[in-house]
Each structure stands twice: as structure tokens, then as C-alpha cells.
Amino acid sequence: MTSLSAKDKDTVRAFWGKISGRAPDIGKEALGRMLFVYPQTKTYFAHWKDLSPGSAPVAKHGATIMAGVGDAVSKIDDLTTGLFNLSELHAFTLRVDPANFKIFSHNILVVLAIQYPNDFTPEVHVAMDKFLACVSLALSEKYR
Amino acid sequence: MVEWTEQERTIITTIFSNLDYEDVGPKALARCLIVYPWTQRYFASFGNLYNAEAIKTNPNIAAHGTKVLHGLDRAVKNLDNIKATYAELSVLHSEKLHVDPDNFKLLADCLTIVIAAKLGSAFTPETQAAFQKFLAVVVSALGRQYH
Numbered sequence: 001m002t003s004l005s006a007k008d009k010d011t012v013r014a015f016w017g018k019i020s021g022r023a024p025d026i027g028k029e030a031l032g033r034m035l036f037v038y039p040q041t042k043t044y045f046a047h048w049k050d051l052s053p054g055s056a057p058v059a060k061h062g063a064t065i066m067a068g069v070g071d072a073v074s075k076i077d078d079l080t081t082g083l084f085n086l087s088e089l090h091a092f093t094l095r096v097d098p099a100n101f102k103i104f105s106h107n108i109l110v111v112l113a114i115q116y117p118n119d120f121t122p123e124v125h126v127a128m129d130k131f132l133a134c135v136s137l138a139l140s141e142k143y144r
Numbered sequence: 145m146v147e148w149t150e151q152e153r154t155i156i157t158t159i160f161s162n163l164d165y166e167d168v169g170p171k172a173l174a175r176c177l178i179v180y181p182w183t184q185r186y187f188a189s190f191g192n193l194y195n196a197e198a199i200k201t202n203p204n205i206a207a208h209g210t211k212v213l214h215g216l217d218r219a220v221k222n223l224d225n226i227k228a229t230y231a232e233l234s235v236l237h238s239e240k241l242h243v244d245p246d247n248f249k250l251l252a253d254c255l256t257i258v259i260a261a262k263l264g265s266a267f268t269p270e271t272q273a274a275f276q277k278f279l280a281v282v283v284s285a286l287g288r289q290y291h
Binding site: 110 | 253262
């Protein structure tokens with residue numbers, strides 16, 4: 001599986017520095033898009049009243065998830081250790097199929113392209129794609 | 145047979161009628177080669193692909209990106225029969241070009257990102273859904289004749 005080079009980590013940290021102020025909004029957009037474009041992901045949120053893009057539960061939860069991504073940036077040097085508790089949560093309590101991490105990551109990238117068309121260069125794109133893949137892998141650690 | 149709503153048809157034809165092929169095509173292909181470097185295996189004869197800058201300024205890549213994007217025009221014009229429309233192209237990619245069909249999805253994802261960056265907030269969730277559905281059908285049709 002992929003590992004992050006020093007350059008990847010620098011690129012991710014620098015880009016995150018630019019976007020972290022809008023993290024809750026990015027999360028809201030990405031989650032709303034995922035639920036709309038990949039309707040099978042709605043199965044995890046059957047307990048919400050409103051699953052439409054921009055709704056209150058989507059906004060709140062999108063922000064929660066992006067806060068987790070921000071936390072992962074700060075722990076980028078050892079994601080497996082850093083995301084230990086979150087991995088246990090996803091494995092034993094939430095039991096989200098890890099295929100969905102890839103889907104959510106894709107939607108984060110789409111939102112970044114929309115909101116940062118000039119900053120989300122191919123070089124930033126590859127670093128962020130690798131980073132999100134590593135986060136997904138760390139989240140899957142405790143599954144089996 | 146793929147079912148398209150009127151809204152989906154409108155979204156897809158509108159995107160392509162407003163498309164700057166010479167800008168989006170090169171950007172999408174370059175991004176694919178940078179983000180998924182193993183895709184460079186198909187472009188060994190295209191010259192300098194040594195780093196991101198070289199890829200972005202390579203005129204052969206730019207020309208090919210435009211060509212590939214125009215290749216989607218036939219699908220847009222034949223939304224109800226993309227599988228048959230691309231039968232020959234599928235054979236070409238399999239028998240002559242020997243492209244692993246998994247790569248089609250990678251290029252499709254990069255094209256989505258480039259279009260999203262161009263359209264900005266106009267790339268609504270509905271637009272994204274229709275565009276990704278279109279690309280998924282194209283990708284499937286291109287892989288159809290592999291054996």
C-alpha cells in the first residue's frame with residue numbers, strides 16, 4: 001500500500017493550512033454530494049430525518065468528519081497509531097464498509113476542485129489522494 | 145439499456161456544448177498521468193514525461209488529450225446506444241492499444257475533477273450525478289469487447 005513521502009506530507013500540510021478554515025463547509029458539501037450521487041451510502045443514515053445536501057444533519061456530520069480529517073493531518077507521521085480509536089469506532093460500532101471510504105474521499109476531492117480550482121493542482125491532487133487513501137487504510141486497520 | 149431522464153440528457157449535452165476541448169482535454173489527461181503515474185506506461189513514445197511540469201507542457205499529451213475528449217462526442221450524440229457506438233473503439237483499446245480497462249475509470253475521475261474545477265458551483269450534485277453516470281456508461285462500453 002502507498003506510503004507518504006516527505007514531499008507528500010509537506011504538500012498536504014500546506015494545502016490543509018489553506019483550506020482548514022472552510023473544513024466544515026467542505027465536509028458538508030462532500031457528504032451531501034456522496035449521499036446524492038451514491039444513493040447506496042444513504043443506508044448508513046436511515047435514522048436521519050433529512051438526507052438532502054445542505055440539511056442540518058448533513059452539515060453537522062460533514063463537519064465532524066472533516067474535523068477527523070484535520071486531526072489526521074496533524075498525525076500524518078503515524079496514521080495507524082493516531083487513528084486507532086477512530087478505527088475501532090468504524091470497525092466495531094459503525095461497521096461502515098471500507099469501500100465507502102474511497103467514495104467519500106472522491107467527493108472530498110470533487111469539492112476541493114470546485115472550491116479551490118487554482119490551488120488544487122495535479123501535484124496537490126496526487127498528494128491529497130494518497131493521503132486520503134492512507135487515512136482510509138488506517139481506518140480499516142481494526143476491521144479484521 | 146441505459147435509461148436517461150430528460151434532465152440527465154440536458155445536463156450532459158449542455159456540458160459538452162460549452163466545453164473548451166483544447167483546455168479540458170489536455171488538463172484531464174495530464175492530471176491522470178500525474179495522479180496515477182502508472183498510466184504513463186501507454187505513452188512511452190510521447191517524449192518527456194519525467195515530472196509534472198514536463199507532462200503539463202508536453203504537446204503530444206495535449207494533442208492526445210483533446211483527441212480523447214472529442215472521442216466522447218459520439219457517446220453524447222448516441223446516448224441511447226453507447227455500447228454499440230463504442231464497440232469498435234473497445235476492440236481498438238483491447239487488441240491494438242492493450243489498455244487495462246481499469247485505466248478508463250482513472251481518466252474518467254480526472255475528467256470529473258477538471259470539469260468540476262471549470263464549472264465551480266454550477267457543478268451541482270445533480271450535474272455530478274449525471275456526468276458520472278455518463279462516464280460510467282462510457283467506461284463500461286469501452287471495456288465491453290475485451291476477452
